[in-house]
Amino acid sequence: MEGHARLLITCTDRPGIVAAVSGFLTQYRGNITALDQHTTDPEQGCFFMRVAFRSPDVEPPGNWLRAEFRREVAEPFEMDWHLSFAAEHKRMAILVSRPDHALLELLWRWSRGELPAELAGVISNHPDHREAVEAFGLPYRHIPVEQGAQEEAEAAMLDQLGEWGAELVVLARYMRILSPGFVAQYPSRIINIHHSFLPAFAGSDPYRQAFERGVKLIGATAHYATSELDAGPVIEQDVIRVSHRDGVADLRERGREVERSVLARAVRWHLEDRVAVWGNRTVVFGT
Amino acid sequence: MEGHARLLITCTDRPGIVAAVSGFLTQYRGNITALDQHTTDPEQGCFFMRVAFRSPDVEPPGNWLRAEFRREVAEPFEMDWHLSFAAEHKRMAILVSRPDHALLELLWRWSRGELPAELAGVISNHPDHREAVEAFGLPYRHIPVEQGAQEEAEAAMLDQLGEWGAELVVLARYMRILSPGFVAQYPSRIINIHHSFLPAFAGSDPYRQAFERGVKLIGATAHYATSELDAGPVIEQDVIRVSHRDGVADLRERGREVERSVLARAVRWHLEDRVAVWGNRTVVFGT
């Protein structure tokens, strides 16, 4: 265990930030167990830090600690910050269409304790996965998207996510494009898996595109969804080697493995507060 | 050693090709030491094969064998084919601009016997690498490209390549775009290294593009040059992991390593007749 609690901080760089944060924690008998810090180059001057700590004085929900930290440290340094407790898992929902490999990978890892989330449920535009999902003791909500009725479907999805109190939405091969309005409800809190090494082969049927270009490696990219398709901040990517022997169907099959592992890593890192967004890039701490 | 000689064959698929080729070789006491064959899917029906063999009857230049093979096998099956002897290395020339890492990697490996080429010489639009190249006992030809005089420079380069009898031209970070007319002189015989994982980041300054997109892996691509920039058939690609800590200069530095190894592999495979071109893709045998 890394610690009882962690802080993820972004602010404009200036001297004294580490001293202020660590000094604050020392006041409350906090023992820092992992700290990772990054400053972008001098012109940009962005400061990022993740601190995991333990303290006998600190228990969830820790609202007094949040108030003290805000007053003593966060406001003086104008920080974007987030305090979370290891014992309080984020509420997560999964959206999925027909392909089930990414969904099952997440459910599996979650059931083994590898994903520190409170899994609220699964929404799909297909009825297919109900049995598999309910076998994990999770609610499955089928919200079909009728021709021309995207808006109603998205409203129903947002209602369901709101009802579940979702803090993270994972698109585990959800094959429909979400509207900018939907995406804006969960800024840097929707993780999508795209089945290519972005920015190569954005858009539809990337394995066919890869086959036609004759690449020697195929990949997958987990990124935060933004209003622009397949263009959000990348959290994690990986590739595997393919050859002339692989047709489109082979690429699809081999690609599933890398999609599964890339998405699982990205989701885990988000759940552990390891990912900070910096423009269209990410800082990923201590993995 | 794989064998004395090898055949690289492309033709329309039909039954009996392997039997015809192997039967032919058996007639001349050929012992096949490595054979790799690939057929594209039925609709496309392309047949590719590489055969390495030894025979006490076969010595370079082997023109009688070529004539027999043409008459007995290649013409009946309408093959594109190429017979080469392991003892006869291809003549290779290198074109390079200012960055020297890819050039030096090739010279180094060649001097150790890792690249089975007869290295004819190096051409550059810069004078910088003369000493390094001449230390390997190789001619260095400086052909500057004056503003608006690309045509004259290319003519001089083609003259030099012709004089050297170059069979393979390697662009080891040659930073100028060659005209379609130049490229057409060496179809599937110019290998370029592009410093990105194509098709991502084609064109100029790919490391900056990669930095700006915030990718988590950077790569390099060795491909045959065609009249379209960075769009020719890919021979080899590879990637390495980068992080938020890496600025553009770091990507450039880390990328050199993958550029060097990807180019060296692609050149070697070409020299060993392992690469067949199939439309805008390649078949790479037995690596």
Next chain:
Amino acid sequence: MEGHARLLITCTDRPGIVAAVSGFLTQYRGNITALDQHTTDPEQGCFFMRVAFRSPDVEPPGNWLRAEFRREVAEPFEMDWHLSFAAEHKRMAILVSRPDHALLELLWRWSRGELPAELAGVISNHPDHREAVEAFGLPYRHIPVEQGAQEEAEAAMLDQLGEWGAELVVLARYMRILSPGFVAQYPSRIINIHHSFLPAFAGSDPYRQAFERGVKLIGATAHYATSELDAGPVIEQDVIRVSHRDGVADLRERGREVERSVLARAVRWHLEDRVAVWGNRTVVFGT
């Protein structure tokens, strides 16, 4: 689809083998769709070949073809050989102890059509996985191994495997050492996954061994079981990067991913007749 049928051949090298095999297939209108051949160096003189072919004349069970091939080709060249039809899947059984990740990976891939096997059933020394296995419509046989009663348990397992007609036995994290007598019943037909990069960390608790040695990569090895523990011919290996941040529990968790993919690849290659054993090594064709 690669073809209707395939031959996997091992014999002493001499001229004419490819010609004999391909000539034979041509007689029966066989069209070779993939051929991969390897000869070890001259002193050793071992010949290995895998041929996939299609023919309108050939249907399973094809006993007449086997008889013809034996007489015309296999006996004259003293071959070890195996003819199989793509439509006839090998019968496979899985042995597993408590960890279920390797088991579930195989069941999943099999249910998606990624493993061309007829899955006969699962045997375990623990009762835990009955529900998961039966959900795939497969029989689950619990054979506990009592203290001092290894022999009886193995006899029961062999009976069950015999009843199922198992042609391949996969040890998907079966944590007990099988006796030489058991292993001898399935020579080169028991695939084990060992959770280290063999020969490093053979034996028990390899992740702890890896942690204590402070390695920077951990791996997994799929190999054929032999009478010597963790020493049989390696089919496939892979590794993933770890760091000082990873304790033994982290290594165990991260290792699962590589165990799963390495085992799945090895099993698939065996099922597709891609693996030939050569002393304590393997030849793996066309993957």
Next chain:
Amino acid sequence: MEGHARLLITCTDRPGIVAAVSGFLTQYRGNITALDQHTTDPEQGCFFMRVAFRSPDVEPPGNWLRAEFRREVAEPFEMDWHLSFAAEHKRMAILVSRPDHALLELLWRWSRGELPAELAGVISNHPDHREAVEAFGLPYRHIPVEQGAQEEAEAAMLDQLGEWGAELVVLARYMRILSPGFVAQYPSRIINIHHSFLPAFAGSDPYRQAFERGVKLIGATAHYATSELDAGPVIEQDVIRVSHRDGVADLRERGREVERSVLARAVRWHLEDRVAVWGNRTVVFGT
């Protein structure tokens, strides 16, 4: 540039260390530009930290700063610590036997500014590399090791290293075993490259061992030399894929590439004070 200076700290864990160090730096207008911290699990309770910072008040040699830090922070917390300035490169010497690939890789990278070292010179038990080394403007010292005269040779080497003021000794394929007495002169300051994935294939001719075991990946390991052969703390490892086609000579050739890159990374990390030793393991920060 990461910063003007950096601290690498090891001590027993307790609350307040980060606050003490960062508070101290703030006093002297230090701005932390990169901080990475690791605490081993509670029972072991070891604290490691690397801090890079800039300050207008701090210039090399900075002895007053060292004195202040010792008194105010290091002594109270009983730290092992090391302060270095980015502008002051460590003095490095290379020992090499006949194979030159690791040597040349280091010289090359150094000459491009990729290795922040002051390269003092090269010592070899062979005369072969004089020309190559002197071409880089570096002294080459040939110290042959006569049969039975290892002791004298080592004394001469230690003299030379002492004269050069070497702070880091790199064994770039130095093929003789150094005595414990020699190694003890440079604790955690001799980096060796071993041409296998340790602990597999320690000792001599690891590529032959790898061939004979039939592994599917080969590797290289950079580690600190200790009195026990090939058993010191691992700094970096990597692997590449090989196949049944590769004989011992092929493994040797392919392995060179991974040896070169693994050693270069390890040397660089040491030069940048990223490596802390923890028993027989290492902590490698922020790479």
